Amino acid sequence: MILLYIDPGFGSLFIQGLVTVAVGITFYFNKVKSVLGIGSKNIEIQDELNEKIEIK
Amino acid sequence: MLNSSFRDPDGFVFTDSGIVYRKLSAQYQSVYEQFMSSGLYEKLAEKKWLIPHTLHEKHADNSLIIRPEMLPFISYPYEWSFSQLKDAALLTLNILREALKKGMVLKDASNYNVQFKGSKPIFIDTSSFELYEEGKPWVAYGQFCRHFLAPLALAAYKDVRMMELLRLHIDGIPLDLAASLLPLKTKFNLGIALHIHAHASSVKKYENAEIKNLNKLKSVSLKSSFQLIEHLERTIASLSLTKTKSTWGDYYEDGILSDAYLAEKKDLVHQLIAETQANSVWDIGANNGVFSRIAERHPSVKWTVAMDFDHNAVDNLYLSAKSKTENIIPIVIDLSNPSPRQGWANNERGALLDRPKPQLALALALIHHLRIGNNVPIAMLPDFFSQTTQQYLIIEMVPKSDEKVKKLLTLRKDIFEDYTVENFEKCFGNTFDILKKIAFTHSTRLLYLMAKKNE
Numbered sequence: 054m055i056l057l058y059i060d061p062g063f064g065s066l067f068i069q070g071l072v073t074v075a076v077g078i079t080f081y082f083n084k085v086k087s088v089l090g091i092g093s094k095n096i097e098i099q100d101e102l103n104e105k106i107e108i109k
Numbered sequence: 110m111l112n113s114s115f116r117d118p119d120g121f122v123f124t125d126s127g128i129v130y131r132k133l134s135a136q137y138q139s140v141y142e143q144f145m146s147s148g149l150y151e152k153l154a155e156k157k158w159l160i161p162h163t164l165h166e167k168h169a170d171n172s173l174i175i176r177p178e179m180l181p182f183i184s185y186p187y188e189w190s191f192s193q194l195k196d197a198a199l200l201t202l203n204i205l206r207e208a209l210k211k212g213m214v215l216k217d218a219s220n221y222n223v224q225f226k227g228s229k230p231i232f233i234d235t236s237s238f239e240l241y242e243e244g245k246p247w248v249a250y251g252q253f254c255r256h257f258l259a260p261l262a263l264a265a266y267k268d269v270r271m272m273e274l275l276r277l278h279i280d281g282i283p284l285d286l287a288a289s290l291l292p293l294k295t296k297f298n299l300g301i302a303l304h305i306h307a308h309a310s311s312v313k314k315y316e317n318a319e320i321k322n323l324n325k326l327k328s329v330s331l332k333s334s335f336q337l338i339e340h341l342e343r344t345i346a347s348l349s350l351t352k353t354k355s356t357w358g359d360y361y362e363d364g365i366l367s368d369a370y371l372a373e374k375k376d377l378v379h380q381l382i383a384e385t386q387a388n389s390v391w392d393i394g395a396n397n398g399v400f401s402r403i404a405e406r407h408p409s410v411k412w413t414v415a416m417d418f419d420h421n422a423v424d425n426l427y428l429s430a431k432s433k434t435e436n437i438i439p440i441v442i443d444l445s446n447p448s449p450r451q452g453w454a455n456n457e458r459g460a461l462l463d464r465p466k467p468q469l470a471l472a473l474a475l476i477h478h479l480r481i482g483n484n485v486p487i488a489m490l491p492d493f494f495s496q497t498t499q500q501y502l503i504i505e506m507v508p509k510s511d512e513k514v515k516k517l518l519t520l521r522k523d524i525f526e527d528y529t530v531e532n533f534e535k536c537f538g539n540t541f542d543i544l545k546k547i548a549f550t551h552s553t554r555l556l557y558l559m560a561k562k563n564e
Contacts, residue, residue, distance in 0.1 A: 059217050059248065059249065062316075063312075063318040064314060065311070065312060066250075066326055067315050067325075067326065068311035069247065069327075069337070071327070072303050072304065072307070073330075073333035073334075073336065076333070079340070
């Protein structure tokens with residue numbers, strides 16, 4: 054039996070497995086996005102648009 | 110043993126001749142040795158994240174007594190502003206990350222494990238560490254969410270006054286309560302949706318689970334634990350307060366009578382602090398801390414506590430004191446209902462007035478709010494202020510002719526016959542010796558330096 058100093062609550066222990074899977078997926082997507090440069094590309098496009106607006 | 114230190118079987122805090130010690134049990138000795146030999150203690154102490162200690166005694170039964178550095182003033186999470194609690198949360202996660210790197214983990218994540226040393230959070234519970242077991246979920250995850258994430262999310266998405274729920278729930282805000290109070294849009298924020306909404310549902314679902322179900326627990330790898338920490342960090346870092354313009358947060362910018370009055374008051378307060386040579390100060394009703402700073406900069410003053418009931422004012426003061434590494438501890442205190450004794454047997458967390466007193470208390474532009482705003486008779490004020498200081502009091506009397514008092518009385522019947530300079534001096538004169546009385550040049554207000562009468 055696990056003896057713990059604080060009561061972790063079954064719910065907190067059970068959800069942690071699921072939470073870490075979900076968190077792992079978001080980290081994976083963020084990594085893919087950064088490899089593909091999706092986030093930075095959006096910023097570049099936005100910068101280009103801003104420049105065009107200023108020129109007008 | 111300190112009244113706040115009975116829950117952890119591995120270590121408890123006690124005082125002897127005014128010095129604080131922590132006794133570590135014999136069964137904790139191997140964990141403590143790993144903590145020290147792994148380099149974790151050195152790293153945390155070097156970063157000033159953990160209170161430093163020295164080994165005081167080693168007993169034959171393997172129990173140890175360590176002597177941690179003493180802090181002059183203890184504050185509690187229900188007295189902290191939003192950014193203070195946020196920094197305490199991020200500190201806890203940083204410490205957890207460093208612990209995992211060294212094969213250890215935090216066995217609890219109580220917000221009471223953090224104190225403020227000046228304007229910097231510091232972890233004080235040296236016996237909160239245990240050996241990490243590969244695959245075991247973090248047992249303190251639920252506690253972390255209750256103690257930190259739930260109050261911060263409620264403050265950010267609902268109202269900063271929701272943080273006052275921490276005073277009622279000393280083991281953190283129950284997640285089902287937090288989930289029911291948070292607005293619908295938080296279900297679309299991945300961090301809040303996972304760590305509060307889904308977490309609350311899971312707690313409810315498994316509240317009557319049988320112990321045999323522990324076998325069904327999913328293993329959580331070390332890599333996943335690091336990702337969990339980072340995700341909690343991102344979720345907490347993304348939370349911010351929507352600060353509305355507050356009366357007290359901007360008092361000395363917008364609300365003050367005149368620049369000349371403020372300049373004169375700064376000068377006089379500085380001179381009076383110098384006369385007292387006090388080593389510690391409580392600034393009661395500090396607003397955004399103009400006078401706390403004057404006290405803090407005085408060479409004799411070692412620590413300053415700035416208290417105000419306005420969350421925004423205290424939060425602004427904390428952020429600015431932190432950026433300048435000023436030695437000021439800002440706390441949120443409602444003087445009409447200051448923190449009481451509470452917790453187990455009404456004795457686990459000390460009342461504000463039971464904590465170490467400073468040598469000097471400042472009560473500037475305050476008593477008209479206590480008398481006229483809160484209906485506290487003048488005769489009851491000296492006793493209160495005598496409990497806020499070991500010796501000196503610098504107090505400002507704001508007479509009825511002052512425009513701020515006139516404003517307070519605009520919509521009220523003047524039932525405050527006792528609110529006169531003569532009665533103020535008579536009542537305070539029973540408890541204090543009035544050492545100085547100074548009339549402002551640019552206002553009808555009066556400034557007093559008083560010392561408590563010898564009992």
